[in-house]
Amino acid sequence: MKSESSLDSPGHEAPVEQQREADHTGGSRTNSEPVAPTRKVVSSLGLHRLVIFVPWALMIAIFAGLRPHTFWTTGTVQAILNSQSSLVILAIAIVPTLVVGDYDLSVAANSGLVSTIVATVTVMDGWPLWAGIVLAVAAACAVGVVNAVLVVVLNLNSIIMTLGMATLLDGVALAVSNSQTLSGVSSGFTDAFTHLYFGIQISVLYIIVVALVVAYVLQASPIGRQMTFAGQSRAAAVLVGIKTHRIRLGAYLAGSLLAALSGIVALASQGGISPGLSETQLLPAFAAAFFSTVVFTIGRFNAWGTVAAIYFLTTGIVGLQILGATGWAADVFYGAALVLAVAGFTLVRRRLTGSKD
Known part of the structure; x- marks a missing residue:
């Protein structure tokens, strides 16, 4: 896996602290000083921490609208939570x-x-x-x-x-x-x-x-x-x-x-x-792990994002099953999810690091 820079890496900490100290003492920033991207990245990506919840809510709304008496029930929620x-x-x-x-x-x-x-x-x-x-x-x-x-x-x-x-x-x-x-x-x-x-x-x-x-x-x-x-x-x-x-x-x-x-x-x-x-568990597990990089802690693999991603994926699978989709739907859904998750991780990493690799 290729090396990546981070908002918390030592290479970024020193310039930020130097600038804070300069601002505090009344100093001015010169063109030769490095500009730390931390504040800009954090502010621009703040809402992206919840990005998975937008399609999740949309997916729930669609399934609930199509099958209100079967999907939009306590039993379905319990099945999603208890099965994974x-x-x-x-x-x-x-x-x-x-x-x-x-x-x-x-x-x-x-x-x-x-x-x-x-x-x-x-x-x-x-x-x-x-x-x-x-x-x-x-x-x-x-x-x-x-x-x-x-x-x-x-x-x-x-x-x-x-x-x-x-x-x-x-x-x-x-x-x-x-x-x-x-x-x-x-x-x-x-x-x-x-x-x-x-x-x-x-x-x-x-x-x-x-x-x-x-x-x-x-x-x-x-x-x-x-x-x-x-x-x-x-x-x-x-x-x-x-x-x-x-x-x-x-x-x-x-x-x-x-x-x-x-x-x-x-x-x-x-x-x-x-x-x-x-053998059927590896694909959804990896999809969820990669989805975690665009949930809560942007650009980093994390536990809570992984939990949310699993239940997001499960919601989709249960909804498709209620609509009558056959066994192939799960493979298609999980495969597409992994492709999107890896693509999302790569794009977020490029945005954080400024790299095109």
Whole structure:
């Protein structure tokens, strides 16, 4: 991923502070002084932080107008909120590696492997639930470490390596489950994620907690600022003393842990596993992650924008299904969403950096 400049990068901070100091002391700006673009960019893009909500509201209005008695109901809202918990967490799992300038295409397969391991060892082999979860999470972390070694230590292409890892994990999951559909997980385990409060599953609360933690780490903690700096300009980050190798390794590990949580939530929500289900999750998850760059925090991957994007996409899919669209509609919608999201990210990045690349 190409290096990018940022509003918060050290290269912009000094001129801004110098100008503030000059203004405060009565000094005047000369033509030779650098002009910081911070205020101009922030003011011009302020409304763009909510850009996704305009088409979202329009989409809701269209579906509600066409099918008021089926779409514009409490049941539809509950279905949208309750059906996407695992996908939301999976999309958030993609964010850490994107922030540091890498890609992890194996998160969906890693999530599916976790679901498969827990279901197989508990339902078929009689393991205690906690033991199955520990084993599955350990396997997910091992995948994250292997990805980090291949990409960070050996300096191999992150897209190719993690895509290959995804294919490998899908094969391992099929082998572990013997390509069977498994059900019968503990009802207590299922209830811990699907219990309803006012019609909303408790897993929605877990989404809020995960998003809060990830958002805090990325936007308010020193490690988050280092991750952002490393993703924008890895060479510059090294020069100022940031250990980019450790940062990137941690991003892969964090993504794997979140993928494991997504797999656990998926298993509990569905009450079992179906072979190949995880393969359908990668596209919408990446679309949501890229959409986050034009929501709330412009030009940067973020957790809350990812959450909003998932529910935006889900609203479209549910609306199309209510209108009678067949299975192909979801693929078309998600594919178009990813194209638009990447295009939007690229255009916003160019506007922020002034680059045409």
